[in-house]
Amino acid sequence: MTTARIIIRNDIQELDRIREFIERHGDEWGFSTKNVFSINLVLEELITNIIFYGFDNDQVHDILIDMQLRDDQLQLLIEDDGKPFDPFSVDTPEDLDKSLEERRIGGLGIHFVREIMDTCSYERTGNKNRLLLSKHVK
């Protein structure tokens, strides 16, 4: 089993560090370009949600991202100390097959996460939100 973790602040500029983290470990762990792209996208969508909506105060918070690779199974954990929120309780947007005039702007991020990952779950442990995701890679 191989593991890697990074702790970022609740600042949108930290997305650059996430990109570097994924590219570096994706390369080391032999991920395809497509998987690096997909995992980067999943993390951006989930972390952006946490940074924009997860905290009621202006204080600095840490967000943990942990990746484990066992055989060809990638497990992701994202942990934050924001207010309780299960992003997977939100339904998939219903207007994906609607015409331009009917389309609302937004609501796509979690849809991407669900499409890309094989499993997605949420748990609240103490004062922490924990998002657990897995995907078969390679």
Added chain:
Amino acid sequence: MEIVDILQDGVVILELKGRLDTTNYSFLEEKIMKLIDDNQTLILVDCSDLSYISSSGLRIMLMGLKKINSVKGKFILCCLQDNIREIFEISGFTSIFSIFPTRQDALKQF
């Protein structure tokens, strides 16, 4: 992300280079709003060198399409890399955007 704009036969070609994400989508938003203000509403977005897009980037693309359509202009995309095309497909955007494989094909639509 870098945006190169080229005016060719009345069409503004926007070449997007790099990554379009939550940290920089506002550059593209400002660019599109400026073009509308300047009455430049024939727009081709060339994505040959666009390597990454997230939902923030897609929202701006959708906003651009809606705004340009509302002033009877054209907002056309070309040259999507495979990973980007797949995200457009997952979003259901391939049915609402005009997307062409080459710049030459796209330019014929104006």
